[in-house]
Amino acid sequence: MSKPSLARGTRDFGPEIMAKRTYILDTIKFVFKKFGFLPLETPAIENLSVLMGKYGDEGDQLLFKILNSGDFLKKVKPGDLEEGTKTVLPKVAEKGLRYDLTVPFARFVAMNRHDLAMPFKRFQVQPVWRADRPQRGRYREFYQCDADVVGTDSLLCEAEIILMLHEVFGALQLKDFTVKMNNRKVLTGIAEAIGAPGRESELCVAIDKLDKIGKEKVEAELSERGFENSSIANLQTLFSLTDDIHETVATLKDWLKDSGIGQKGIEEIEEVLELVNGFGLENPKLMFDATLARGLSYYTGAIFEVKANGVQIGSISGGGRYDNLTGTFGLPDLSGVGISFGVDRIYDVLDELNLFPEDASQSTRVLLINFDSESQKACLPILSKLRSAGIASELYPTDAKLKKQFDYANKKGIPFVLVVGSEEIKMQKYSLKNMATGDQNHYTLDEIIQQINA
Amino acid sequence: MSKPSLARGTRDFGPEIMAKRTYILDTIKFVFKKFGFLPLETPAIENLSVLMGKYGDEGDQLLFKILNSGDFLKKVKPGDLEEGTKTVLPKVAEKGLRYDLTVPFARFVAMNRHDLAMPFKRFQVQPVWRADRPQRGRYREFYQCDADVVGTDSLLCEAEIILMLHEVFGALQLKDFTVKMNNRKVLTGIAEAIGAPGRESELCVAIDKLDKIGKEKVEAELSERGFENSSIANLQTLFSLTDDIHETVATLKDWLKDSGIGQKGIEEIEEVLELVNGFGLENPKLMFDATLARGLSYYTGAIFEVKANGVQIGSISGGGRYDNLTGTFGLPDLSGVGISFGVDRIYDVLDELNLFPEDASQSTRVLLINFDSESQKACLPILSKLRSAGIASELYPTDAKLKKQFDYANKKGIPFVLVVGSEEIKMQKYSLKNMATGDQNHYTLDEIIQQINA
Numbered sequence: 001m002s003k004p005s006l007a008r009g010t011r012d013f014g015p016e017i018m019a020k021r022t023y024i025l026d027t028i029k030f031v032f033k034k035f036g037f038l039p040l041e042t043p044a045i046e047n048l049s050v051l052m053g054k055y056g057d058e059g060d061q062l063l064f065k066i067l068n069s070g071d072f073l074k075k076v077k078p079g080d081l082e083e084g085t086k087t088v089l090p091k092v093a094e095k096g097l098r099y100d101l102t103v104p105f106a107r108f109v110a111m112n113r114h115d116l117a118m119p120f121k122r123f124q125v126q127p128v129w130r131a132d133r134p135q136r137g138r139y140r141e142f143y144q145c146d147a148d149v150v151g152t153d154s155l156l157c158e159a160e161i162i163l164m165l166h167e168v169f170g171a172l173q174l175k176d177f178t179v180k181m182n183n184r185k186v187l188t189g190i191a192e193a194i195g196a197p198g199r200e201s202e203l204c205v206a207i208d209k210l211d212k213i214g215k216e217k218v219e220a221e222l223s224e225r226g227f228e229n230s231s232i233a234n235l236q237t238l239f240s241l242t243d244d245i246h247e248t249v250a251t252l253k254d255w256l257k258d259s260g261i262g263q264k265g266i267e268e269i270e271e272v273l274e275l276v277n278g279f280g281l282e283n284p285k286l287m288f289d290a291t292l293a294r295g296l297s298y299y300t301g302a303i304f305e306v307k308a309n310g311v312q313i314g315s316i317s318g319g320g321r322y323d324n325l326t327g328t329f330g331l332p333d334l335s336g337v338g339i340s341f342g343v344d345r346i347y348d349v350l351d352e353l354n355l356f357p358e359d360a361s362q363s364t365r366v367l368l369i370n371f372d373s374e375s376q377k378a379c380l381p382i383l384s385k386l387r388s389a390g391i392a393s394e395l396y397p398t399d400a401k402l403k404k405q406f407d408y409a410n411k412k413g414i415p416f417v418l419v420v421g422s423e424e425i426k427m428q429k430y431s432l433k434n435m436a437t438g439d440q441n442h443y444t445l446d447e448i449i450q451q452i453n454a
Numbered sequence: 455m456s457k458p459s460l461a462r463g464t465r466d467f468g469p470e471i472m473a474k475r476t477y478i479l480d481t482i483k484f485v486f487k488k489f490g491f492l493p494l495e496t497p498a499i500e501n502l503s504v505l506m507g508k509y510g511d512e513g514d515q516l517l518f519k520i521l522n523s524g525d526f527l528k529k530v531k532p533g534d535l536e537e538g539t540k541t542v543l544p545k546v547a548e549k550g551l552r553y554d555l556t557v558p559f560a561r562f563v564a565m566n567r568h569d570l571a572m573p574f575k576r577f578q579v580q581p582v583w584r585a586d587r588p589q590r591g592r593y594r595e596f597y598q599c600d601a602d603v604v605g606t607d608s609l610l611c612e613a614e615i616i617l618m619l620h621e622v623f624g625a626l627q628l629k630d631f632t633v634k635m636n637n638r639k640v641l642t643g644i645a646e647a648i649g650a651p652g653r654e655s656e657l658c659v660a661i662d663k664l665d666k667i668g669k670e671k672v673e674a675e676l677s678e679r680g681f682e683n684s685s686i687a688n689l690q691t692l693f694s695l696t697d698d699i700h701e702t703v704a705t706l707k708d709w710l711k712d713s714g715i716g717q718k719g720i721e722e723i724e725e726v727l728e729l730v731n732g733f734g735l736e737n738p739k740l741m742f743d744a745t746l747a748r749g750l751s752y753y754t755g756a757i758f759e760v761k762a763n764g765v766q767i768g769s770i771s772g773g774g775r776y777d778n779l780t781g782t783f784g785l786p787d788l789s790g791v792g793i794s795f796g797v798d799r800i801y802d803v804l805d806e807l808n809l810f811p812e813d814a815s816q817s818t819r820v821l822l823i824n825f826d827s828e829s830q831k832a833c834l835p836i837l838s839k840l841r842s843a844g845i846a847s848e849l850y851p852t853d854a855k856l857k858k859q860f861d862y863a864n865k866k867g868i869p870f871v872l873v874v875g876s877e878e879i880k881m882q883k884y885s886l887k888n889m890a891t892g893d894q895n896h897y898t899l900d901e902i903i904q905q906i907n908a
Contacts (some may be wrong), residue, residue, distance in 0.1 A: 015492030036818040036848035038469030069585035117865035131523035154851035278834035364490040380732035392488035397608035411571035419895040
């Protein structure tokens with residue numbers, strides 16, 4: 001007998017947390033479906049040939065690998081041990097755990113290309129695993145919640161992502177958020193405009209840190225990376241942009257007037273804005289942030305990020321357009337755009353702002369309390385009628401002391417308690433206690449159903 | 455670039471399958487909640503110390519083990535290789551994948567005993583992994599869907615399980631099913647009655663095969679196992695039982711009159727029947743099958759199994775009462791009873807009997823078809839209004855040829871198509887086509903919303 005424990009970096013989700021997480025995920029899924037996205041699930045276990053080499057060297061390290069079953073040593077030769085893990089790994093492990101939802105999605109599209117309605121819009125809500133060092137807010141097993149469209153470069157998809165973000169956070173009652181957007185082509189244009197063409201990746205890595213380390217340190221880093229002083233000086237326009245989206249567009253148009261790709265990026269942003277406007281979205285919480293890079297080098301067009309204002313937490317959603325998602329699986333030239341919701345962070349934001357609805361707990365609505373086997377017997381048909389009326393109901397399973405039965409209701413957060421004693425059985429009126437207000441009165445069963453459903 | 459493939463024994467669930475699976479799981483979860491069960495999720499990754507030794511030697515073999523991250527060879531000494539996997543395994547792997555939902559549930563209860571409202575009623579719907587040889591209908595990654603109550607031996611729980619089974623399969627429109635029940639104490643009593651006390655485990659193993667191999671072969675196996683001829687002859691009463699539950703109870707009462715525990719088992723069954731009756735369950739599809747053992751030696755009271763009649767498939771649900779679930783984690787004497795739904799088999803049954811509802815597909819309800827950028831622009835506010843009315847809607851993202859747009863609707867199973875051309879824009883009446891009937895007419899937007907929601 002050993003004291004049981006959770007594996008490092010993993011969590012149990014008990015009933016209360018589950019109810020709140022389900023509330024978030026159901027809200028997001030509802031919006032995804034309303035926009036025509038269909039559900040997909042892929043297996044947790046993938047062949048390492050599918051996963052390796054897709055996330056860089058660091059990603060390969062962070063993949064959880066599964067030991068081959070049976071005699072996992074049968075391919076290992078005595079000398080292999082000295083060669084180290086690189087030699088031994090492919091001999092003892094052929095499978096691994098999903099690291100994100102994007103690569104399995106790409107594999108699915110490549111394998112099913114002939115059966116899918118293209119453009120293919122899917123959403124996927126499943127856990128992923130990373131052998132990261134666990135720390136506050138970083139887990140080894142966590143959910144991702146993604147929606148992607150592949151097979152079209154229509155900017156309608158970008159506009160719809162902006163709409164979905166507003167619908168999701170609106171439905172979650174999160175009023176104060178900002179959808180930041182940018183376009184990778186604008187970043188490319190900026191690199192050209194400052195006389196450092198083709199170096200937008202390095203530029204991105206540095207300016208991606210602007211929020212965290214400030215302008216001076218970004219400039220120092222650029223200098224260290226060998227950017228000319230004139231280039232860095234030229235970047236001032238970038239640092240001086242305001243939050244006004246139309247002003248920013250105008251400034252950039254002028255600044256990037258000699259960069260064809262930069263102009264293209266700005267035009268794309270303008271078209272997306274026009275589409276969003278055409279949808280009639282009221283009070284769009286939209287900001288054009290030309291410094292937004294999201295560190296991910298595979299974005300080729302739009303880049304999105306959502307921040308909850310007034311809460312000290314990173315972005316709660318992010319995404320963008322990428323080309324060639326499935327190229328590595330033999331299906332080239334498929335453009336796509338996707339958005340990912342950070343469930344753990346959204347949970348923390350709603351919790352901090354006290355935005356979870358009272359009834360999110362999904363608990364039992366009424367507990368029937370009984371005194372003896374006669375009283376228990378009388379409870380059975382009542383229980384059936386309550387449940388038929390769609391009311392989640394329970395009968396305490398024994399005739400334990402009243403205090404114990406009430407404690408159970410309290411601990412489980414059950415809002416109503418129905419006392420069924422011999423008097424009540426005779427009267428056909430039962431004593432209903434509202435646990436929040438303490439009110440207690442006798443009612444007929446029909447009245448009780450009304451009260452609980454009110 | 456390699457041709458991508460699924461890991462052996464795993465599956466993708468594309469949109470159509472997902473919709474049907476979601477229909478099944480949502481139905482089951484809805485019933486669980488109505489009966490006061492609360493959701494729990496545990497991590498896929500558990501410490502091997504939690505998992506090993508809980509499923510027998512064969513189970514230990516079938517656990518997927520996860521290679522330690524980083525230098526997984528650091529504890530392996532040169533001589534270890536010759537010692538084989540038993541020596542090497544604990545040095546290279548400390549974690550494994552969940553094999554069922556019961557052991558993680560027991561771990562959760564043991565770790566959180568002081569915070570849980572007891573009796574604790576939880577449901578859990580998550581995948582599990584087994585390194586079994588994959589074959590038709592047997593996968594290495596599959597969902598389990600369990601509900602358990604722990605912390606009470608009240609037979610009310612057994613009665614509620616029978617109710618839940620009827621509600622779930624009723625809601626799934628599966629009319630012809632049988633809930634078989636038995637009690638481990640009856641099996642113990644039978645062992646006593648035939649003069650082989652204490653040998654009910656062996657007896658169970660043999661009679662569990664009755665359905666598959668027939669009476670003669672069961673008798674031969676018992677003889678081989680050293681049961682006396684007189685004992686085997688005495689078993690005839692068991693083989694002669696009818697489907698009539700009250701007749702069976704009467705016969706067993708007489709047969710097991712000298713076995714105290716046998717009588718106790720029959721009394722428990724009678725009390726459960728009485729409780730079910732008290733709930734007012736109409737036409738219970740209940741059968742007392744004294745040969746039902748479900749091979750699982752840990753059941754100590756009630757045993758349940760559900761069969762879909764007229765479909766060649768194993769049981770679609772099963773469960774029973776167990777004692778000492780959490781004993782191995784230092785929390786003894788906790789009695790519980792649980793039920794598990796076989797999602798894959800229920801899927802196959804509903805598919806074979808054509809019982810999935812038409813609208814289970816959850817697809818987009820209407821596709822807006824456009825001719826050019828003007829037409830696309832006109833679609834945007836229409837799309838917003840449809841979605842505000844709760845209608846899942848899509849606009850084809852480009853002005854592709856009409857045939858291509860209609861093909862998309864067909865492939866995705868979208869029931870309505872809305873054509874928005876220049877004439878329609880002028881009239882403010884749009885052409886709605888019902889894809890099933892082929893009917894096509896012009897309507898105002900309000901009329902369209904009514905038609906689609908009809």
